[in-house]
Amino acid sequence: MQNVYVLSDIHGQGRAFFEMLEKIRFSPEDKLYIIGDVVDRGPDGIQLLEYIREQPNMELLMGNHEDMFLRTMDDEESWYETWIFNGGGVTLASLMSFPKKEQEQCIEFVRKLPLYRMITVENKRYLLVHAGIDAALGDSEDKISQMDRDNLLWIRREFFNAALACPYTVVFGHTPTGALLYYAGTLTEEAREQAAAFHITKWDHRIAIDCGAAYGENLGCLRLNDQEEFYIKI
Template identity: 85%
Template sequence: MQKIYVLSDIHGQSRAFFEMLEKIQFSSEDKLYIIGDVVDRGPDGIKLLEYIRGQKNMVLLMGNHEDMMLRTMNDEESWYETWLFNGGGVTLASLMSFPKEEQERCIEFVKNLPLYRMISVEGKQYLLVHAGIDVSRGESEEQIAAMDRDTLLWIRREFFNAKLSCPYTVIFGHTPTGALLYYAKDLPEESREQAAAFHITRWDRRIAIDCGCAYGENLGCLRLNDQKEFYIKI
């Protein structure tokens, strides 16, 4: 049986990523969805992008850090300082060390990353998206497709504190789960305990999987077939 995994926000931590692949015994028969933010802050973002690009059974979604990288490389000057402030310097230096053709292939790969994916596993439907959705603008796939990229890549409070009525579960990264204690006002007690430990956090049709890899906490991975959680400590 094919095993379906999701993880997010690797942020250049290649050691943790490859240790996770070993831990879950990831094989060519399995599939891994990575919900954005492979680059920045850690040292190996470009190396990871290049690796993921070569894997037929890995699907990378756009994260806000990949988007900042793209906007900067497209000479949108207003984004340069924002990207560097958010840990983009190490990614930029790494990218510039590659031959021009390889740089262009990497940028083209990132440019074509999807903003979201709707998938079904074991009869359950999931929306995979980096940050979340604007529930006030609707929850159907058609309405999600019409949402602007900044919403899907950056939203926090408005998504965390809205009531969901969708038939799917939203799996997202972007916000380290420990920060949910600050942003999400009505987390149930069990969810608060998960968040405080920087573990995968579940509540009200939501699963948060950014476990603070960028901040020395955990890289988390969820197997959707049986909901088993895996962690690598940074």
Template identity: 35%
Template sequence: MAIYVMSDIHGHVRALEEVLDLASPGDDDEVYVLGDMVDRGPAPVDVIRRVRSLPNVHVLMGNHEMMLLDVLLDTGEMDGFTWALNGGFATATGLDVLDRDEYAELIDWMRGLPLFAVAETESRRYILTHAGIDAMEARGYLATAGVDTSEGRGAADATEEQLLDMMSRQLPETLLWTREEFWGQPTGFVGKDGTGPVVVVGHTPSIVLSRYADRMANEGVNEDGRGIVVPVGACDATGGVADRIDIDCSAAAGAPRGRVGLVRLDDGAVWYGTIKDGE
């Protein structure tokens, strides 16, 4: 069984189909989708349907799903104008043509999406969320739980239960929206020996990641200027291992720069679905 992770598809269902065909995750594999299935692209409802059809899929909440729910459930946290400015029109149009039962079931499903997960390969644990974490707060919790991350120890000794409890204490706003605060400093989870959990997120398009992060493994784009997966933070203090990975390959930008990326955590293999003109 392998573990695949992707994020920020933003309504680009054809690119999603392309990357799934290329990677061909099996029925026994797990696929994590870290939110932002909707908005901006032409077919957000079709993206949701395709994602939900995957065997062993785990879907997390993104800030765009939260904006959608805030508007449609009238929570007062987000207004329709702001949602529209963030690409919500395509999603609203797709939802409007659903029959009442499918609409209600979809909204109810989306309301139940979790904000984080922990996945484990044979060699490492991965903390998955949409945007990032408050690393200082997280290390503080681990210290109270008996996991000392100071002096380059990292958090390899943290159990899955401790990591999940740590994430449950993070502010939802941080998990859904953070950028500079997360990318601007190491997590402290990966120790000098290179062991410890790595945080995998979307939300920040790789084509603009250099505004927030240093120690990027690449420039955030390929030779054609298209978005790519970016490991961040590898240095002597982490044993040369990136402690953060950005998997938002800039689908929100559309053509010609945007792509949908899919990463297999077990071996780091990456596939891309390219967004074409008119999509």
């Protein structure tokens, strides 16, 4: 049986990522979805992009940091300072150390990343998306495909505090789970305990999996087949 894993927001933490692959005993038969933000803040973002690109059983989705990277590479000057402020300097320096052809291949890989994926594991449906959805616009797959790119990559409070009645669970990153205590007023007591520990946090059709790797906390990984959680301390 194929094991299906999800993680997000690696933020250049190569050691933690490869330790996680060992911990879950990731095999060629398994599948790993990475829900954005491989780059920035930590030192290994470009190397991780290159590694993931070469793996047939790994799929990377667009995160807001990949989006800032791409906008800057496309000479959208208004995004350069925002990207650098958010940890893009180490990614830019690393990219520039590669030969021009490899730089172009890396940029094209990022350009083609999907914004979301709808998958089914053990007869349960999951929407994988970096930040969340604008539930006010509807939650059908057709509505999601029409949502603004920035909402899918950046949304917080509006998604956390909306009432969801969708026939799937939204698995997302973007917001470190510890920060949900500030942003999400709908958390259950159990979810608050999970968030306070920077662990994977589950509540009301939502699973938050950014466990704060960018801030010295944890890299979290969830196996969707049986909901087992795995952690690597940064």
